[in-house]
Amino acid sequence: MLRSTTLQRLRPAVFRVQRWNSTTTSAPKPSTTHSDIVVVGGGPAGLTIAAALKHYPETVNKSVTLVEFGSLDNLKTWGPDMERFENRVSSLTPSSVEYLTKIGVWEHVNRDRVQAYRHMTAWDGVSGSKVQFNTTQLMGEGRDIAYMTENFNLQNGLLKQLANKPNLTILDKTKVEGVERTPESHNKPLVKLSNGSTISTDLLIGADGANSPVRTFSGIEARGWDYNTHGLVATVRLANEQQSAWQRFLPTGPIALLPLPNRFGSLVWSTTPKMAAQLKQLTPEQFVMMVNCAFNLEPTDIEYLVEHPDEIMTDAPYRLSQRSSNPDVPCPIVAVQDKSRASFPLKMKHADTYIAENVALVGDAAHTTHPLAGQGLNMGQGDAQSLAIAIRNAAGRGADIGSTLTLEPYWADQYFKNHKLLGVVDKLHKLYSTRNPLVVGLRSLGLDAVNSVKPVKDFLMSQAS
Ligand SMILES: Cc1cc2nc3c(=O)[nH]c(=O)nc-3n(C[C@H](O)[C@H](O)[C@H](O)COP(=O)(O)OP(=O)(O)OC[C@H]3O[C@@H](n4cnc5c(N)ncnc54)[C@H](O)[C@@H]3O)c2cc1C
Numbered sequence: 001m002l003r004s005t006t007l008q009r010l011r012p013a014v015f016r017v018q019r020w021n022s023t024t025t026s027a028p029k030p031s032t033t034h035s036d037i038v039v040v041g042g043g044p045a046g047l048t049i050a051a052a053l054k055h056y057p058e059t060v061n062k063s064v065t066l067v068e069f070g071s072l073d074n075l076k077t078w079g080p081d082m083e084r085f086e087n088r089v090s091s092l093t094p095s096s097v098e099y100l101t102k103i104g105v106w107e108h109v110n111r112d113r114v115q116a117y118r119h120m121t122a123w124d125g126v127s128g129s130k131v132q133f134n135t136t137q138l139m140g141e142g143r144d145i146a147y148m149t150e151n152f153n154l155q156n157g158l159l160k161q162l163a164n165k166p167n168l169t170i171l172d173k174t175k176v177e178g179v180e181r182t183p184e185s186h187n188k189p190l191v192k193l194s195n196g197s198t199i200s201t202d203l204l205i206g207a208d209g210a211n212s213p214v215r216t217f218s219g220i221e222a223r224g225w226d227y228n229t230h231g232l233v234a235t236v237r238l239a240n241e242q243q244s245a246w247q248r249f250l251p252t253g254p255i256a257l258l259p260l261p262n263r264f265g266s267l268v269w270s271t272t273p274k275m276a277a278q279l280k281q282l283t284p285e286q287f288v289m290m291v292n293c294a295f296n297l298e299p300t301d302i303e304y305l306v307e308h309p310d311e312i313m314t315d316a317p318y319r320l321s322q323r324s325s326n327p328d329v330p331c332p333i334v335a336v337q338d339k340s341r342a343s344f345p346l347k348m349k350h351a352d353t354y355i356a357e358n359v360a361l362v363g364d365a366a367h368t369t370h371p372l373a374g375q376g377l378n379m380g381q382g383d384a385q386s387l388a389i390a391i392r393n394a395a396g397r398g399a400d401i402g403s404t405l406t407l408e409p410y411w412a413d414q415y416f417k418n419h420k421l422l423g424v425v426d427k428l429h430k431l432y433s434t435r436n437p438l439v440v441g442l443r444s445l446g447l448d449a450v451n452s453v454k455p456v457k458d459f460l461m462s463q464a465s
Contacts, residue, residue, distance in 0.1 A: 031197045035065040035169070036401065037391075038191050038201040040176050040214050042068030042075075044090075044151060045363025045380035046207030047158035048105070052388030054165040055103040058396040059388070063167040065199055067191070072172040078156045080110050082262050087233045087340040089266040091146035091245070091258060091374040092154070096381040100157075109149065109157035115259045116144040119244035121328055122447075125299050126251065126435060129444035130328060131451040133460075145245070146374065148258050148266060171195075179204065179217035188358050188402065203391070203402040204359050207380075210349065212365035218356050224349030224368070227429065229253050230276035231371050232269040232343040235260070236291065237335040246330045247372070248295055249432035250302065254372045255294045257330045265333065267291060268371055276343040278306050284336050286312045291333045296323050299435075346370050348426050350419060355411045358402035360387055367418050373425045379418050386413040 037053065039046045050066050053059045092100075100106040123130035135143040162168060175194040181187045189204040206214025215222060241263055247256040253270030260266055269279065269291070282290060286309055293316050294302050301319055305312050349368045354361045363380030387410040394406035431443050450460065 032190065032200055033197065034063070034200045036062040036201065037064045037203045037205065038189070038199055039064065039066045039205045039207055040191075041207035041209060041363070041365070042066060042070070042072055042155075042170070042172060043207060043209060043363065043380075044154055044158070044377050045365070045384055046205070047155055047162065048100070048103075048381055048384035049205055049207060049362055049388055050168065051105050051158050051161050052099075052103050052384055053391065054162065054168060056388065056392040056395075058392045060165075061167055062395065062401070063169075065169045065171065065201075067174050067176055067193065068170070068172040069175045070172065072159065072170070075152060075155050076159055078152050080113060082112065084337060085113070085235045085260050085264045085266070085340075086150040086152045087235050087266070087337075087342055088151040089148055089233075089235075089258065089260065090151055090154070090377040092149050092381075093146050093375075093378045094144060096378050097147055099381060099385045100154075103161070105157050105161045107157075108160035110153050113150060113153050113261060115148040115243070115261050117146060117148065117243050117245050117259055118144055120145055120247075121244065122247040123249070123328070124432070124440070124444055124447060125248045126440050127444040129447040129451075131447050132328075148260055151377070176208070176213055179214065201402075202358060202400070205387070206359065206361045206365040207363050207384075208365050210347065210364045210368045212351075212361060214359065215351055215361055215365055218359045220351050220353055220356060220359075220361065222349045222351045224347060227270075227346045227348065227370060228273065229270050229346045229370075230273045230343040231346050232267075232271065232276045232279055232341065234267045234269075234287070234291075234342075235337040235340040236265045236267050236288070236333045237337070238263045238265050238331055239334050240331045242331060244330070246295065248329075250294065250299050251433060251435050252299070252303070253429075254432065255291075256372070256374075257291075257295070257333075258374075264337075265330075267333075269294065270346060270370070270372065273343075273345070275303075275306055278309070280341050280343060282309055282312070284338070287336050287341070288333050289313060289316045291336075292316075292320065295329045296320055296326070348422060350422055353411060354383070354415060355404055355407040357404055360407050360410060362387055366414075367422055369422050369425050370429045372429060373421075375421055375425065379414075379421065382417070383410075383414050386410045 039050050053064055118135045120133040135145050176191055177194055178192040180190050185200050189201050191199045206212050208214050242259040245258045247254050252272050255269045258266045289312050297319055347368050351361055351366045354366050362383035369376050390410040391401050394401050399406055
């Protein structure tokens with residue numbers, strides 16, 4: 001049973017508003033304008049909630065201001081070059097795509113740059129045990145597992161859908177520098193911008209990423225830990241066209257290769273910060289060789305070669321040639337796109353609550369997760385959908401869109417769902433980050449069992465989608 005202190009932590013943070021309020025004294029300045037809703041953050045989550053609000057008749061006339069610190073110019077003018085793919089790519093689940101279609105966004109996403117896949121192989125890099133998903137066998141013909149999409153492609157589609165919407169202001173190159181509440185603002189948030197202006201609002205939505213200033217300003221705690229692992233991403237060129245996803249669990253972290261159109265692939269190699277730095281320093285030829293090694297050689301060989309880069313081009317081809325041919329690994333990688341290697345520290349973090357009076361958090365502002373299950377952005381899409389519906393319902397009956405009563409259905413809908421997923425992903429990461437023979441034996445038994453029991457596979461696939 002949950003202890004009462006835990007319950008208090010999980011309840012919407014209505015009780016925190018007084019503390020936040022008490023630090024402020026200034027009255028609204030003459031430059032203060034009002035916007036019914038202010039969204040902070042022009043990432044996938046912020047743009048999706050704005051697009052959803054502008055979709056529903058009940059909310060389309062609400063004034064919405066979206067504030068983004070960075071420039072959106074590159075996103076707006078982003079033109080497709082089929083010989084280059086961005087390195088920030090996400091696998092969108094069918095449910096995410098279904099909602100994006102419903103709110104009119106998916107038709108603006110460049111489909112030539114989206115790769116659907118129906119096969120997925122994940123295997124244990126220590127024992128070799130594997131699980132394979134094939135939706136054409138499991139869920140019937142025509143079901144895709146996910147859709148690989150550059151984050152830029154999605155954001156570009158969202159901006160196209162938002163173009164010329166009524167009562168919408170997008171302020172990019174503008175930073176939210178503070179949020180206060182005063183008696184004059186009736187305790188509602190006053191959002192202070194870097195351009196010197198202030199916006200008063202009925203609902204402040206924090207879609208401002210993992211270090212969310214809105215979360216901090218509203219006194220909502222977030223708990224979790226660093227994995228002491230970096231996610232190295234790169235765009236690679238494959239020897240053949242691929243429509244399958246591959247993930248090998250190495251003791252240093254999983255390496256995943258996901259298909260993109262035109263023989264491109266998106267690589268996410270989660271590993272130690274030291275190894276990520278070493279991999280980024282390799283020449284393109286050495287890097288390509290190391291990626292092929294990572295899908296084929298023993299973990300100790302991989303670690304040895306990364307430590308001895310001078311031996312990669314001489315030693316690795318011999319070691320690879322000694323492996324018997326295996327149909328259950330991806331086809332060889334033949335090139336890495338220049339300037340596409342980058343790495344990000346990986347963390348698990350979950351906010352104590354997603355809502356306070358006149359405040360809601362969505363996307364990475366509310367939760368961050370290890371990329372091994374490809375769910376971070378999808379969770380943000382689920383948040384945006386659920387929050388937009390809660391606001392729509394309140395607006396439809398003329399209720400206060402910022403009250404915790406309005407926002408509570410969103411919190412109730414998403415919090416525990418996300419909490420469960422964060423927990424599963426965290427346990428998977430820990431389970432596969434060990435070489436302990438007992439744990440390796442048990443996890444391999446589990447993987448083999450999943451692989452051989454169709455109803456279990458069906459269930460897992462439906463959950464993942
Ligand atoms: C290596 C890696 C691989 C991943 N792969 C997948 C995958 O396959 N599938 C998946 O679903 N997810 C994946 N994810 C997770 C996914 O990338 C994130 O969950 C998602 O991008 C978060 O989107 P967001 O809009 O919530 O936040 P962000 O994209 O971080 O956007 C937040 C925005 O807020 C702005 N901002 C911050 N502070 C301020 C301020 N004070 N004023 C104004 N603006 C501000 C920032 O400039 C930023 O643009 C992956 C993550 C990593 C690291």
